[in-house]
Amino acid sequence: xxxxxxxxxxxxxxxxxxxxxxxxxxxxxxxxxxxxxxxxxxxxxxxxxxxxxxxxxxxxxxxxxxxxxxxxxxxxxxxxxxxxxxxxxxxxxxxxxxxxxxx
Numbered sequence: 001x002x003x004x005x006x007x008x009x010x011x012x013x014x015x016x017x018x019x020x021x022x023x024x025x026x027x028x029x030x031x032x033x034x035x036x037x038x039x040x041x042x043x044x045x046x047x048x049x050x051x052x053x054x055x056x057x058x059x060x061x062x063x064x065x066x067x068x069x070x071x072x073x074x075x076x077x078x079x080x081x082x083x084x085x086x087x088x089x090x091x092x093x094x095x096x097x098x099x100x101x102x103x
Contacts, residue, residue: 001018001019001020001021002018002019003016003017003018004016004018004019004025004026004038005038005039005040005041006026006036006037006038006039007036007037007039008029008031008032008034008035008036009034009035009036009037010029010032010033010034010035011029011031011032011034013029013030013031013032014039015030025038
């Protein structure tokens, strides 16, 4: 169950309360009876692994070094498939596209 931080607007009393998500928020200060407000702070969440953001705490070898430059790849930079050879003169394009040259 989550822990919520509350602060009284009248006396400044601060405390934490463990409540379910379905519980109603507290509205009355247990010390003076004044109005309460929820306090929101930063949370300590760390997403580990690949695929979240390029500045993650990953190894950096696959995505580049700490300078922000992309890693160099030993493979060809082209991701396209090699072009098929041009059809021979005197053949129709449909015949050249089928294995064996004719249908």
